[in-house]
Amino acid sequence: MAVPFKYVLKSFKTRKLTTTITVTGIALVVFVFAAVLMMAYGVQKTLVATGAPDNVMVTRKASNGEISSIIDGDTRNVIRTLPFIAKDSNGKQIISEEPVVVINLEIKKGGMSNVTVRGVSQEVTLLRPQIKIKEGRMFNPSLRELIVGEAISKKFLGAQIGSKVKFAGDYWSIVGIFESNGSGFDSELWGDSDQLLNAFNRGSSVSTLTFKLDNIDNFEKCKRAFETDRRLVQFEPKIEQKFFEEQSEFLATFIRVLGIFITVIFSIGAIIGAMITMYSAVANRTVEIGTMRSLGFSRRSILIAFLTEALFISLIGAVVGLFFASFLQFFTVSTLNFSSFAELSFSFALSPSIVISSFIFAVVMGFVGGFLPSVRAARLNIVSALRGG
Amino acid sequence: MSVIIQIKNVSKSYWRNSLEIPVLHDLTLNVKEGEFLALMGPSGSGKTTLLNLIAGIDRPSKGELNVAGTDIAKLNESGLAKWRSASVGFVFQFYNLIPVLTAFENVELPLLLTKLSKSERRKHVENVLSIVGLGDRIHHYPKQLSGGQEQRVAIARAIVTDPVILVADEPTGDLDKTSAQEILTLMERLNKEFKKTIVMVTHDPHAAEKATRLLHLEKGDLV
Numbered sequence: 001m002a003v004p005f006k007y008v009l010k011s012f013k014t015r016k017l018t019t020t021i022t023v024t025g026i027a028l029v030v031f032v033f034a035a036v037l038m039m040a041y042g043v044q045k046t047l048v049a050t051g052a053p054d055n056v057m058v059t060r061k062a063s064n065g066e067i068s069s070i071i072d073g074d075t076r077n078v079i080r081t082l083p084f085i086a087k088d089s090n091g092k093q094i095i096s097e098e099p100v101v102v103i104n105l106e107i108k109k110g111g112m113s114n115v116t117v118r119g120v121s122q123e124v125t126l127l128r129p130q131i132k133i134k135e136g137r138m139f140n141p142s143l144r145e146l147i148v149g150e151a152i153s154k155k156f157l158g159a160q161i162g163s164k165v166k167f168a169g170d171y172w173s174i175v176g177i178f179e180s181n182g183s184g185f186d187s188e189l190w191g192d193s194d195q196l197l198n199a200f201n202r203g204s205s206v207s208t209l210t211f212k213l214d215n216i217d218n219f220e221k222c223k224r225a226f227e228t229d230r231r232l233v234q235f236e237p238k239i240e241q242k243f244f245e246e247q248s249e250f251l252a253t254f255i256r257v258l259g260i261f262i263t264v265i266f267s268i269g270a271i272i273g274a275m276i277t278m279y280s281a282v283a284n285r286t287v288e289i290g291t292m293r294s295l296g297f298s299r300r301s302i303l304i305a306f307l308t309e310a311l312f313i314s315l316i317g318a319v320v321g322l323f324f325a326s327f328l329q330f331f332t333v334s335t336l337n338f339s340s341f342a343e344l345s346f347s348f349a350l351s352p353s354i355v356i357s358s359f360i361f362a363v364v365m366g367f368v369g370g371f372l373p374s375v376r377a378a379r380l381n382i383v384s385a386l387r388g389g
Numbered sequence: 390m391s392v393i394i395q396i397k398n399v400s401k402s403y404w405r406n407s408l409e410i411p412v413l414h415d416l417t418l419n420v421k422e423g424e425f426l427a428l429m430g431p432s433g434s435g436k437t438t439l440l441n442l443i444a445g446i447d448r449p450s451k452g453e454l455n456v457a458g459t460d461i462a463k464l465n466e467s468g469l470a471k472w473r474s475a476s477v478g479f480v481f482q483f484y485n486l487i488p489v490l491t492a493f494e495n496v497e498l499p500l501l502l503t504k505l506s507k508s509e510r511r512k513h514v515e516n517v518l519s520i521v522g523l524g525d526r527i528h529h530y531p532k533q534l535s536g537g538q539e540q541r542v543a544i545a546r547a548i549v550t551d552p553v554i555l556v557a558d559e560p561t562g563d564l565d566k567t568s569a570q571e572i573l574t575l576m577e578r579l580n581k582e583f584k585k586t587i588v589m590v591t592h593d594p595h596a597a598e599k600a601t602r603l604l605h606l607e608k609g610d611l612v
């Protein structure tokens with residue numbers, strides 16, 4: 001079937017103003033749509049980056065996060081006897097036994113928010129090599145000292161080197177700022193594991209325990225060891241990356257659902273805009289449509305020609321919207337992660353699937369907005385169209 | 390000579406607010422191949438309606454209509470569209486060129502419905518544009534052309550698929566005397582040299598003189 005595509009393209013170019021307005025409407029909606037998905041993806045990416053694929057994190061089965069998990073001293077010792085734990089050059093097991101608590105800090109811009117304080121063992125630098133001290137120095141394990149993640153030091157009052165933070169009845173000095181390659185650790189404060197246990201009077205019960213596998217293929221065996229040992233059945237080993245990925249699911253899904261709900265409402269506006277544009281295109285070109293029909297173009301050709309024009313508008317809207325949305329990648333935002341009840345700082349992140357979804361969303365808008373006007377164009381009676389409607 | 394347009398007992402009414410408006414009653418007319426027929430008549434007498442029926446862009450309410458060897462009253466929508474693109478060329482009073490397309494692209498439009506390749510289309514378009522004397526205006530847009538030139542582009546578009554029949558609805562109605570004269574000469578040439586059967590509606594007695602046959606339509610009846 002012949003469709004006069006050149007006609008479509010050239011008509012589209014002549015009506016600059018209305019087309020620009022319609023494209024802008026669609027671009028705005030695509031921008032918001034993409035931004036929401038980029039935000040959700042950013043959360044996921046940050047939390048996935050938090051974990052390593054060859055670290056195993058042990059939590060209590062009944063817990064639904066790090067804070068509510070408890071691993072007592074006996075269990076810690078049993079886990080240390082497992083054969084799958086990697087060792088450093090001195091033969092020391094690469095393992096970090098971590099009490100995790102949440103404290104309240106004052107935000108620079110006003111208000112308070114929760115932040116995670118994590119106690120870590122000496123070997124943590126081998127366990128999580130992405131952690132780099134950016135300013136200052138590492139905490140001294142025998143003192144009430146802390147290092148803070150980059151995102152925290154930027155956002156919170158008194159989270160700079162030299163400041164003191166008060167919790168658990170003590171003052172803790174901040175001696176360093178660390179970065180962690182955009183992972184969730186950027187939003188945490190770290191101190192020595194034993195110092196924290198001592199301050200919080202927790203005896204020898206940590207929240208979680210993370211160790212490096214000597215061989216990534218040993219995870220299944222490790223899992224079986226937990227299932228078969230009576231002393232360990234209450235605990236669950238998980239690949240660290242997977243654990244944090246699951247932590248991101250709730251927040252990411254929440255952002256997505258709410259965001260998509262809002263953009264769908266916005267999109268109704270853009271669809272009506274596209275519809276008005278296309279109806280006026282049909283009305284202004286009634287004689288042209290009649291002429292083309294009289295030349296032998298079928299109703300279907302006309303339908304497709306006008307639908308193509310609507311889709312064209314929406315595709316350009318998608319390109320413009322995505323273009324601007326891609327700049328969001330340079331922005332970092334932070335919000336409360338419901339899964340850990342603590343601050344999480346992350347960047348907007350773009351992925352191929354977000355680009356594709358945005359295009360599909362735009363095309364759907366163009367199609368829905370362009371369909372009825374195109375049907376009207378196709379259904380015009382030739383004789384009355386030639387008489388001008 | 391054989392009959393190429395056979396109109397037998399054709400009636401046509403329009404409906405407006407469920408009120409029947411009869412336009413043509415029981416009209417019978419034969420046009421022979423190679424004829425140049427001029428149709429005259431007062432405004433509202435049904436001339437355009439008759440042309441639309443012949444060109445297959447409208448359907449009769451009653452009667453038989455055989456044009457270029459096809460019983461067009463019996464064709465369905467898409468069959469009729471196909472038939473139009475192959476068998477008739479239509480020339481309008483107000484040229485009806487597509488303003489966003491150049492002369493070349495306007496003339497090329499009907500060829501998009503054929504199986505011709507791009508280079509073949511180009512050859513046909515250039516050929517007809519030179520026949521109508523616009524070989525040097527190929528890439529002009531309608532608004533860059535005079536009325537007479539626009540109508541010549543429209544005629545080129547009507548003949549580019551080489552249809553056997555050409556229908557023209559007051560093709561000189563909107564033109565000054567000289568341009569009108571040029572168009573009429575062109576029509577005459579298409580009839581004589583290219584053997585097109587032409588049915589032309591006109592209000593202008595001078596125009597009618599070019600025709601080989603003249604008919605008057607009054608209130609839907611041939612007189």
Ligand SMILES: Nc1ncnc2c1ncn2[C@@H]1O[C@H](COP(=O)(O)OP(=O)(O)OP(=O)(O)O)[C@@H](O)[C@H]1O
Pocket residue numbers: 383384403404405410412430431432433434435436437438439
């Ligand atoms: N699509 C239509 N719907 C309703 N009435 C129509 C339609 N087309 C034509 N008519 C009516 O049919 C009658 C004949 O119209 P037509 O256009 O055939 O006249 P005409 O002879 O071409 O007139 P003119 O010289 O003004 O062009 C007129 O009364 C017109 O109002």
Ligand SMILES: [Mg+2]
Pocket residue numbers: 436437438558
């Ligand atoms: Mg008329």
